[in-house]
Amino acid sequence: MSPNRRDVLRGLGLAALATPLAACATTGRSAAPTPTVTAAATSAANPLGVNAASPLEVVIFSGGNGDKYAVDLHEAAYSKTYPQSKLKHVGTQKVGTQLRPRFISGDVPDVVNNSGPEALDLQALVQEGQLADLTPLFEAPSLAFPDKKVIDTLVGGVYENSLIDGVPRVLQYTVGHRALWHNAKLFESKGWQLPRTWDEFNALGEEAKKAGIALFAYPGQVGPFYQVWNLVYTAAKIGGNKVIIDIDNLADGAWTAEPVRQAVAAWAQIQKDFGDKAYFGLDHTQTQVKHLQDKVLFYPCGSWLENEMAKEKPDTFEYAIAPVPSVTGTDAMPYEAIFVGVAEAFFVSAKGKNPQGGLEYLRIMLSKEGARGYTEQTRNLTVVNGVVDGLNLTSAVNSAAKAQEAAGKNIITDARFETWYKELFDYSQTQTNSVMAGRITADQFCENMQKKADELKNDSSISKQTRSV
CATH class of the missing domain: 3.40.190.10 (Periplasmic binding protein-like II)
Known part of the structure; x- marks a missing residue:
């Protein structure tokens, strides 16, 4: 791993693999309303009300994991379930550059893998009503474990990290330990x-x-x-x-x-x-x-x-x-x-042509075949618990999978002060070296860190962030 990549992972805390651009996702004017297809009646076989004939467009960030997994696994499974649906795949390394004009015009894709250095600003998209509520997905029956809801099959922290202004809007698909x-x-x-x-x-x-x-x-x-x-x-x-x-x-x-x-x-x-x-x-x-x-x-x-x-x-x-x-x-x-950080953001466009199909696509991603196949192809674990048994994985991946499953919902959350307040995080490194080397005591470490945190808190020039989970 190069120092640059290491710095990226350190700064992001593995909570997300993409940093939103400073500019708003869709500045200039509001997106034109896009008519969506009429949802089908829900049933046990179709809990999300997917219209079988409606087309679906999926945009995948083609970074380190490429986009072949989406074509071979998730899109293939969707097309098999809904053969009448015309599925369009778009792979890109420039999510923001490619999609920002489309969100402005109203011609939006249905599913977006919002990752990479040009990821869209999710908060801006939420303010414009562009991100679908994922509650129906989380409450739907799991394809991996049909006797459970989707939310009950996922590692702890997934739902919490999906929330924007208290509503689940983003599915983080992979985990790091x-x-x-x-x-x-x-x-x-x-x-x-x-x-x-x-x-x-x-x-x-x-x-x-x-x-x-x-x-x-x-x-x-x-x-x-x-x-x-x-x-x-x-x-x-x-x-x-x-x-x-x-x-x-x-x-x-x-x-x-x-x-x-x-x-x-x-x-x-x-x-x-x-x-x-x-x-x-x-x-x-x-x-x-x-x-x-x-x-x-x-x-x-x-x-x-x-x-x-x-x-x-x-x-x-x-x-x-x-x-x-x-x-x-x-x-x-x-x-x-243990610490399990969720990453690799996906969202469904609320103003897309097929939001129900978009939710179903995410449900397919969280199926046993979808999650196992992804791990097999990319050597990255997904947020679905208990689906990689029997796979020929590296020792580290297998060990992390077992540890994740043993932890269940007992997941240590990410520390966000490392990105919110870089000065505090940098200071914590010097103080850590000092206390570990015996130059200061644990009490002195805590007092020094608190003093620095208070300085930042009282500095009106520094923008403050808050979290509840």
Whole structure:
């Protein structure tokens, strides 16, 4: 992964893979009304009321995943179900450039994969009534698990991230994971079990020390934000996602809250007892090579790690993911809770010619065949739980899928202050290095971070953001 791509993922927190353009999506004049087809009567076989003969147009961002998956899987399945429908496929790397004039004129496609550097401004589209309400989709019977509603088959966070002004408008289709990566083959050869509690984590640290292995490391240069994530997500496990929401909202005392202090103190202790200060001088690639050499047991990172290190990975190494161990006996979230960030936005045009067909297209994407096929083709997990069993996937993808399924709805939310307040996020990296190196205490870390957050909160020149979930 290049530094530019890394910076993009870091800045976006894997919550979305596209940044809206600063300009409004459809400035200049309102879109002309577009007549839609009459919906068909709903039934068990057609819960969304799709008119079988109505055409459907699908626009797919043809980026790193290409657009072949859409043609081969989702569009093929839609055409098989509705053979009378004329389906038009458009692949593009310039979503905004290609679609903005069409939204102005009123000639809009039915389904849009709104990703890439030229993604449309969703808030602007909502203000103009362009995005369909996805409630019927979420409430419809799942094609993957017919005894469940679609919403009940999805990883936690999907519905919350679909909301714009309180209404579900966007389907995020893929997931990325951040937790502790380790070598499953090493654990097997040593007969070690993954630690579920902090006491077990410390006990494993003693065993690893005897074997000449650092229990944990992160890159102090070009990568300290990995440990910032780790601290914040651990605090959320202790105190619940409200910890992160308060941090993002610049709430009074958010950084000095007890869950944050406990998380920082716990990780500083691990570094002091079982870490190696040499890693403070290494960048991410150097640290990850040490990890592949089994000189580091656990490494905090995202699920791109396997692809990033594919050329360096020896056959003796098998990437696997593990949740952060429970810090206290009263953590708000269970051991299984991990960060799962949803991404790859799709929406249905409210003023399209076939919004019912657009909703059905998304339902097909969330079917077992649609989700499994996508993962098989792109090596990316989708937001549908329990559909990849038996696929021949890489060790990292398989491990992440199992961890995601085990977590269920216990998903740690993304920390948005990293994009909302870059100055605060940059400061958190220097403070993280300081506390992990023992130059300041956990209490001092929390006080310093709170002081910086308060400075930004009281600075009227800085635009403030808020979130409720």
